[in-house]
Amino acid sequence: MIFENIYEIIAFILNSAGILQYMQSYSDALGISIAPKLIIILIETALLLVGVALMVMALTWMERKVLAHAQARLGPMITWYHGLLQPVIDGVKLLSKEDLMPKRADRWIYFIAPMIAFVPALLVFIPIPFGRDGAIISDLPMGILYVMAVSAISPIGILIGGWASDNKYSLLGALRAVAQDISYEIPMVLTVIGIVLITGSLSLQDIVLFQDKIWFVFLQPLGFIIFLVAAVAEMARIPFDLHESESEFVAGFFTEYSGMKFAFFFLAEYAHLFSIAAIMTTLYFGGWHGPMIPMIPPIITSIGWFTLKVLVIIFFTMWLRATVPRVRVDQILDIGWKVMIPLALFNVFITGLLVAGGVL
């Protein structure tokens, strides 16, 4: 069986279990024949939410452990084996915290900002192929464009969150964060153009399939370096973590946020980390490609390879955090506009020449 996407896989499983026919006939009798389709989409959404939530929990634990071991500490050790349950405890703590709102805050905007930051971080995963044989939610024909567009929504959440808090630190932190996000989105998109020129397709599945023989990290080394720097900036990790910049602005744009609203910003940050690592894997490290292990279904091995590559990239950013200090705001913007964008344009130019000359 060859599946196109996760929808078909779920439909196949339900069908072979005999549930789908039952649901279909029942809803036909009620006159809502679209109901089984909606239920499958709901299952898909739940899978995505649970998957991302689990990944975020794993990442927070990993962050603590990697950082701790880099700093000659142990990190969480008390909650179960090597603190594996620490993310659960953190979640319970955040849920039980009092949800404060500043008196002069702009109530609705303050309330909605964490969601605007969080939802795009989830939506980004729709066109990303997690594995072969249909482990993809939907193979959009303009997938990479969609990814770039959706991830550009998050800064709006940050900006209005900082604005609505009625706090100078929050506002300044938000302005910095947005300035940085916008400056680094441009070189990021420009490097992607190089890849699109070579593959001739915007679909992420096509881009992965193209990397069957050779990964783009070898075909586009300059593009990869620019993408990596821009990605670290987009993830808002040290050395480019102006989003927080705690030595100047206490906690950046979420200074006033507490409880579950803070948790949403926190989730968004890690979901963003995961999504950008996933995009980088897809674009430069051959996505789910990797030696297949016999006896295990290829869909599972390919998802395993994908996860492994993502985790290696995330480990790299954590290692970076343990090693280097933060770059100052004017220096970050200088690098973005005066170095990264010209280099990215140069990369597009060279790639265009090579493609036109028939070399690639």
Added chain:
Amino acid sequence: MARTEEYQLNVGPVHPSTHGVLRFVLTMDGETIKDTEMVLGQLHRGIEKIAESRSYLQFIPYTDRLDYISGMTNNYGFTKAVEDLAGITVPKKAEYLRVFVMELNRIVNHLVCIGSLLLDLGAATMIIYGFRERHKVLDLFESLCGARMTFNYIRPGGVRGDIPEGFIDNAKEFLRDMPKRIGDYAQLINDNEIVHMRMKGVGMLSPEDAINYGVTGPMLRGSGVSYDIRKDDPYSVYEELDFKACTRPECDTYARYIVRMDEMYESLYIAEQALKRRWHPTLQG
């Protein structure tokens, strides 16, 4: 046409980067600081007034708390004044022990300074490495006087008590391991491009300004003025010991950081000599 205006931003005294000691009121134009107003006195505790109503011995514990990072050195400053007033001569062996603990305290002080500097630049790792070594020194001090920060150890006429069993071995172990540790820090920080971006050419303090403001210590030596009170107006037994005053001509934050790194090596060297002379068989009195 958009209207812009300057605004005021308060930083401290309770703020992640001021650690409760200082408050600034900044006048800002966007991201640019136009004017800074310092609000001092967060650490004013009326220590002089307290001193008036205490005996000399009773006041020594207060000196520990003047700067809780370097209690030993503060102990010595007060004790030295009392000794000069009363005309007390201190036995040589006590002076060597004092120099030994003061130099270890200097290392602790520099470790905390460098760690906090890097922490405020956003690199949290260095402060934890620094504190790891600081704890080794504090363990030594604890075995000496029972306290980790409020030592009350140096007294007029000598020190509170002699060293406990096993102290010399532990001290030698520390002196042996520490140069490698400092090398590790240097490897982590010294040639880091971002550290250079953040520290070179920042916080310029010209030699003239430094002298006029009465700046002393590593700050002054970072501005290229080779003035070390241990060398230029020696007290205790510093005259007999071999060390050099570390200076850097750049006058910026990076120069002050490098001076502190170099001074840690010098302090180790001084401490080693003091330890050797204190337990030298020929030492009298």
